[in-house]
Structures are given as C-alpha cells and as structure tokens.
Amino acid sequence: MHIRSQKLSDFFNIGRDLGWDVEQQKWTVNQLIGPEGLSYTVGDIIPGGIPEDLPIIKSGNRYGYPPLRERIVETMEYDVDADHMLLTLGTQMSNFLAFATLLEPGDEAIVETPSWEQPRVLCEAFRADCKLIRREEELDWKFDLEKLESLMGPKVKLIYICHPNNPTGACLDEAELRAVCDIAAKHGAYVVSDEIYRGMEWSGDPSPSVANTYERGVSTSSISKILGMSGTRLGWLATPDRDFMERCMELKYYITLHQLSRLDETVAMAAMERQKFWAMARNSMRVAKANYDLVTKWMENSDVFRWVPPKGGFLSFPHYDLDIPSWDLCIALIKEPYRTYLIPGSCYGYENYVRLGFGPSTPTEDVRNGLEQLSAFIDDYRDGKIALSA
Ligand SMILES: Cc1ncc(COP(=O)(O)O)c(C=O)c1O
Known part of the structure; x- marks a missing residue:
C-alpha cells in the first residue's frame, strides 16, 4: 500500500x-x-501526580477499562450504555477501525470537504471510492442535503462528517443531523461522525451526537482537543450498533492487542470525571x-x-x-x-x-x-x- x-x-x-x-x-x-x-499537566488532573503504586498491567477488558467507559458515557452524555463504547488509541484509530470495518474494495464512502485528510486517506488505503460532499460558505459552511442525497447509491457504505467541523467550525443541529442520518438510512449506510470538537461550542448545549441519533451512527472522539491532551493516546468509539462495535473490537486486537496504555487510562479516568x-x-x-x-x-x-x-x-x-x-x-x-x-x-x-x-x-x-x-x-x-x- x-x-x-x-x-x-x-x-x-x-x-x-x-x-x-x-x-x-x-x-x-x-x-x-x-x-x-x-x-x-498531570498535576492539574491528578493532584500529586500518577500514584506510585499504580501497577502497569493491562486493563483486562477487550473493550477498554470498564469504569472509564462508564465515565465517558456519563460525561459525554451518550444515550448508549458502556457496552456500546470501545476505547481506542485516539480518534484517528476510532476512524480507522470504523472505515476498515465498513469498507471493501470497490465500495463508496461519502466524505465531507473541507475536512481533515484522514477519511480520504483511509478510502484510498481500503480501495474505496471517495465521493466528496462540499460544505459551502453561503450555507454557513453546511452542505446541501439534496446534493448529499444525489451522491447516495447501493455502493455507499458510510458517510463521514466532522462536527463541529475542522476547519470551518460549523455545527449541525439536531434536525440537520437527523436529516443526514435519514439519507444514510435509506441506503443502509453508516454515519461516522468525528466529534472530537464536541463540547467546544460557543453557545448553547454540546452539538448532537450521532450515537444518540441513529442506529448506524458511530461517534468517534478523544480528549486530544477539548482538554488539549493529544499527548495521551486515548479515544473512543460509541455506537448503538453492538455487532459493528464487536467487529471493530476484533480488528483492534491485531493492532494493539486489547490493551491501551495504563498511564493514559489513569490520566483519562481522572480527567473524564464529569464536573472536572x-x-x-x-x-x-x-x-x-x-x-x-x-x-x-x-x-x-x-x-x-x-x-x-x-x-x-x-x-x-x-x-x-x-x-x-x-x-x-x-x-x-x-x-x-x-x-x-x-x-x-x-x-x-x-x-x-x-x-x-x-x-x-x-x-x-x-x-x-x-x-x-x-x-x-x-x-x-x-x-x-x-x-x-x-
Ligand atoms: C477532525 C480530527 N479528528 C481527529 C484528530 C486526531 O485525533 P486524536 O488525537 O484523538 O487521534 C484530529 C487532529 O487534528 C482532527 O482534527
């Protein structure tokens, strides 16, 4: 490749x-x-730093450390429970697992633009045809839903969006996200929504999450942006579709075994406490x-x-x-x-x-x-x- x-x-x-x-x-x-x-700093998150007696052992769960999964579900207000949450090495890995699980050579993926590069590169890597849907400035950097619909077809396995969007800062509201999901649903496609900037809205509540909106919705995120903690490699994937998550989990084994870094998990466990x-x-x-x-x-x-x-x-x-x-x-x-x-x-x-x-x-x-x-x-x-x- x-x-x-x-x-x-x-x-x-x-x-x-x-x-x-x-x-x-x-x-x-x-x-x-x-x-x-x-x-x-670690000191801001865990006063006194990483406990000296922290055993550097694996978390012993294929989906990721259970209390951390529960904490993320609660803090990020996912409607799905912790059994629908897979911990990963960051949003990048969550996106990777989702694309790898959904795409076969010759399939199609619809990817919004402007956006960051990873979804296009993943399509190339998995030999899928990447069809771009353009966000437009005149639409406040949203995309035209009719155009999205016109790109759909039987080969489309997923629609990728990033919202709040990198680089425009546009957010979809509930009705708009629902409309994207309805278009995907007509063709049985998944919506992979990179929500790494969710919670950084300038007014109102956090933007809606696709995991709370659509049975084939896949929300990917991490603590890299919102807490500026890109030095950890700790992200997740949340979805109501348990079978899909299971397939992502199986693939993850061949990349990291099932473990993540115990140090990252410990920092994330403290950082994800809801109030903090x-x-x-x-x-x-x-x-x-x-x-x-x-x-x-x-x-x-x-x-x-x-x-x-x-x-x-x-x-x-x-x-x-x-x-x-x-x-x-x-x-x-x-x-x-x-x-x-x-x-x-x-x-x-x-x-x-x-x-x-x-x-x-x-x-x-x-x-x-x-x-x-x-x-x-x-x-x-x-x-x-x-x-x-x-
Ligand atoms: C839209 C988007 N998704 C994911 C990432 C990478 O996230 P992570 O550090 O959680 O792998 C970035 C980093 O710039 C990003 O802009």
Missing part, C-alpha cells in the same frame, strides 16, 4: 521547517493555527474567548477578509479577496518579515480561503501580532511590495 502525501501534511511540514526552532524547541512564528484546548471535565473545558473556552474576540473584531474591520464565525472549536475558514493563491500567501506570510503561520485553503480544495485558528494555547499577544502582520502583508501586497517565491 502506498499512501501519497497530502497537501495539508505537506504544508504542516513546511510550517515546521520554517517556524520551529529545533535548538530551543519552540515556535518562532505567530501561530494562527491552534485547534486545541488548554493543555493541562466540564470545568476544564469551560476554562479553555473562557481563555480562548479573548482570542476569538480579537479575530472577530479584525474580521469586522477588514475589507479583504470575511468569515463565517465558527459555532464550535477554535478553527475558522475565512475567505480573502486578493489575487494571490492561498499557498503562495501562506508561504510569504510565514517568512520574514511577517512570520505568521496560517494554512492555505487549497490544502482543503478551496482557493482564496485560509485556515485560521485561535486556540487558547496561543497567547493572545501572538494572535494580536499575527493579525497585525496579516494587515501589514495586505498593505504591502496592494503596494506591490511582495515578491512571491516558493
């Missing part, structure tokens, strides 16, 4: 080469890309609000950029009105004198857009500097002072 490198990962590599100081192990650019919540979890999540949103407000104000005042304010998460996908490809714009921006890191919309198949993130781990000062540099770049470009180079 040969997986071609994708433009988004290519740009992340360029960003790292140009922006990361290897000697000092720190970023040297204004990072307007941050998608993650505040990161907490939501207190940390809310704190993250509170800290990020200052960044969000700065970007909002900047967008309101810009005659070049416009955005649909994200409904959830710390990512957005603004449009710009300059005659310059997004790849060139982002390359010029990350270099001297601007030193500001944005992701080109073309990596997502959308030209004249950029991905702009404002997560709470990025100091507000850096967001302010980054926006100032973006304004300076726009002025210089209009004055003909920018020489584009690869």
Whole structure:
C-alpha cells in the first residue's frame, strides 16, 4: 500500500521547517493555527501526580477499562450504555477501525470537504471510492442535503462528517443531523461522525451526537482537543450498533492487542470525571474567548477578509479577496518579515480561503501580532511590495 502525501501534511511540514526552532524547541512564528484546548499537566488532573503504586498491567477488558467507559458515557452524555463504547488509541484509530470495518474494495464512502485528510486517506488505503460532499460558505459552511442525497447509491457504505467541523467550525443541529442520518438510512449506510470538537461550542448545549441519533451512527472522539491532551493516546468509539462495535473490537486486537496504555487510562479516568471535565473545558473556552474576540473584531474591520464565525472549536475558514493563491500567501506570510503561520485553503480544495485558528494555547499577544502582520502583508501586497517565491 502506498499512501501519497497530502497537501495539508505537506504544508504542516513546511510550517515546521520554517517556524520551529529545533535548538530551543519552540515556535518562532505567530501561530494562527491552534485547534486545541488548554493543555493541562498531570498535576492539574491528578493532584500529586500518577500514584506510585499504580501497577502497569493491562486493563483486562477487550473493550477498554470498564469504569472509564462508564465515565465517558456519563460525561459525554451518550444515550448508549458502556457496552456500546470501545476505547481506542485516539480518534484517528476510532476512524480507522470504523472505515476498515465498513469498507471493501470497490465500495463508496461519502466524505465531507473541507475536512481533515484522514477519511480520504483511509478510502484510498481500503480501495474505496471517495465521493466528496462540499460544505459551502453561503450555507454557513453546511452542505446541501439534496446534493448529499444525489451522491447516495447501493455502493455507499458510510458517510463521514466532522462536527463541529475542522476547519470551518460549523455545527449541525439536531434536525440537520437527523436529516443526514435519514439519507444514510435509506441506503443502509453508516454515519461516522468525528466529534472530537464536541463540547467546544460557543453557545448553547454540546452539538448532537450521532450515537444518540441513529442506529448506524458511530461517534468517534478523544480528549486530544477539548482538554488539549493529544499527548495521551486515548479515544473512543460509541455506537448503538453492538455487532459493528464487536467487529471493530476484533480488528483492534491485531493492532494493539486489547490493551491501551495504563498511564493514559489513569490520566483519562481522572480527567473524564464529569464536573472536572466540564470545568476544564469551560476554562479553555473562557481563555480562548479573548482570542476569538480579537479575530472577530479584525474580521469586522477588514475589507479583504470575511468569515463565517465558527459555532464550535477554535478553527475558522475565512475567505480573502486578493489575487494571490492561498499557498503562495501562506508561504510569504510565514517568512520574514511577517512570520505568521496560517494554512492555505487549497490544502482543503478551496482557493482564496485560509485556515485560521485561535486556540487558547496561543497567547493572545501572538494572535494580536499575527493579525497585525496579516494587515501589514495586505498593505504591502496592494503596494506591490511582495515578491512571491516558493
Ligand atoms: C477532525 C480530527 N479528528 C481527529 C484528530 C486526531 O485525533 P486524536 O488525537 O484523538 O487521534 C484530529 C487532529 O487534528 C482532527 O482534527
């Protein structure tokens, strides 16, 4: 199997080469890309740290440590019980298991765009035909349900969505999610919903979960984003379809045996305690609000950029009105004198857009500097002072 490198990962590599100081192990650019919540230390999560007498043994359950599964069900408010919850090495692995279980060569999967790369790569890996459904800015970054319906057919085994969406921050409401599920149901297809940003909505309740909506709904998630704990590898898959979950569990055995890291489970067990979890999540949103407000104000005042304010998460996908490809714009921006890191919309198949993130781990000062540099770049470009180079 040969997986071609994708433009988004290519740009992340360029960003790292140009922006990361290897000697000092720190970023040297204004990072307007941050998608993650505040990161907490082990001491924040477990006062006193990991217990010294913690035995590093396996959890002894094929589906994952039972009390942790129960805790996740309660904290994330899944209507399914812990028997419908499989612990994994992160959302990536949950998505992998779902796609691997559902797709045979020649099958079709419908994958939303813009989105992150993994679902497309998985289709390629499993030799399935990936049909893209485009989110549209005019629809507040939702997709047209009639278009979705027109892509369906007997070979479609799954629809993949990510909501709140990376990179637009769009959320589906109950009725919209239900409509997607109804379309899938007519063809017996599954809906795999990457809900890693669920709980990071800017107002109202957490967006609806597909595991609570559809009998063939598969919710995948982890603590990587909402608690900024991507240094753990602890995720899950929740679904009302017990047989499907069983098949995912069987496959998981050949990747990790049945074990996860006892250390990760211990940290997650403490972090997922309902009150603590939501207190940390809310704190993250509170800290990020200052960044969000700065970007909002900047967008309101810009005659070049416009955005649909994200409904959830710390990512957005603004449009710009300059005659310059997004790849060139982002390359010029990350270099001297601007030193500001944005992701080109073309990596997502959308030209004249950029991905702009404002997560709470990025100091507000850096967001302010980054926006100032973006304004300076726009002025210089209009004055003909920018020489584009690869
Ligand atoms: C939409 C989405 N899903 C999943 C992941 C990876 O999640 P995890 O760290 O839980 O494997 C990311 C990481 O950027 C993401 O953006």
